[in-house]
Amino acid sequence: MTRRLGYIDLFVLRVGTGVTVLADQCAHLAGPLHQGRLISEEGTACVVCPWHGSTFRLSDGAVVHGPATAPQPSFETRVRRDGVLQVRPAQM
Numbered sequence: 001m002t003r004r005l006g007y008i009d010l011f012v013l014r015v016g017t018g019v020t021v022l023a024d025q026c027a028h029l030a031g032p033l034h035q036g037r038l039i040s041e042e043g044t045a046c047v048v049c050p051w052h053g054s055t056f057r058l059s060d061g062a063v064v065h066g067p068a069t070a071p072q073p074s075f076e077t078r079v080r081r082d083g084v085l086q087v088r089p090a091q092m
Helices: none
Strands: 002-005 008-015 018-023 037-041 044-048 055-057 063-065 074-079 085-089
Touching: 008 044, 018 085, 037 055
Parallel strands: none
Antiparallel strands: 002 008, 008 018, 018 074, 037 044, 044 055, 055 063, 074 085
């Protein structure tokens, strides 16, 4: 699913009871990650960009496979008791 935070499109994915949020536009050439494939790379959940195949770890946006050389911007999440999802840029 995608959502918007100001001018940033977000890729929002529920994983079990948690929610993972990355910037939706790939750090390589702005491909739409929400259209990518979800895979497991050595037991770690990842998303593969549909345009050029860059693979990012869902937990923190780290590059698993290029051509991307920069990590995907990631966001810390919190689900309030009323079900509202709150996000903020992850602290590096």
